[in-house]
Amino acid sequence: MSYLGLGVSPGTVPVYHGTKLKVLDRRVRITELVLRCVSLGLGAVAIVLVVTDSQVKEFFSFQKKAKFTDMKALVFLVVANGLTVGYSLIQGLRCVVSMIRGNVLFNKPFAWLIFSGDQVMAYVTVAAVVAALQSGVLGRTGQAELQWMKVCNMYGKFCNQMGEGIASAFVVSLSMVVLSCISAFSLFRLYGTNKNKYAGW
Structure with a gap:
């Protein structure tokens, strides 16, 4: 008897069929x-x-150059994405090796390490995007109550490219959130009934 890829053992404990598990x-x-x-x-x-x-914009007799270091939120965004790139490279290589060999040691301590790393990177990337987005919104809309000017009215090109960078970082943060869910799934399945079947993950 089976239902959605699940079999029922004599002890009524659900077990995954081998083929279904490999496909998953x-x-x-x-x-x-x-x-x-x-x-x-x-x-x-x-x-x-x-x-x-x-x-670069010229105001009367002097020039003012807008660059990303003028906004600490953008510096944080660059650092966060730099960490993400390095981390993703390492984890990507691990995934490739895992797929080539088909059986890479994936014990609980290692699973916890990956899970923790993904969680940290997800939080860092989301925080960086939110901070940069808030700064970008203030630059575009200003803050009349505090007499903050709409900087993007003067530095349109700078703001547009900054928006493209934030959009790319936003997709990265979403990817890290999904990856943290995948690593959580991979970790906690080791504690399930069929943990021995997952030892090669």
Whole structure:
């Protein structure tokens, strides 16, 4: 007797069929690898867009150059994405090796390490995007109560490129959130009834 890929043992304990489990494992691994590559690629794009973003405006007899270091939130965004790129590269290589060998040691301590790393990177990237987005909104809309000018009216090109960088970083943060869910799934399945079947994950 089976239902949605589940079998029922004589002791009424649900067990996964081997074929179904292998298909699930492969799909999860491919999804993880794709998301690692997305985080790596778009993280690098976000860094390039933000770091190379600058615009010079002339006010009367002097010039003022806007650059990403003028906004601490953008500096934080660059650092966060730099960490994400390095982390995604390492984890991406692990995924490739896992798929090639088909059986990589994935014990509980190692699973906890990956889970913790993904959680930290997810929180860091989300925090960086939120901080940069808030700064960008203030730059575009200003704050009349505090007499803050709409900086983007003067530095339109700078703000547009900054927005592109934040958009790329936003996709990276979403990818890291999904990856943290995948690593949580991979970790806690080790504590399930069929943990011995997952030892090769």
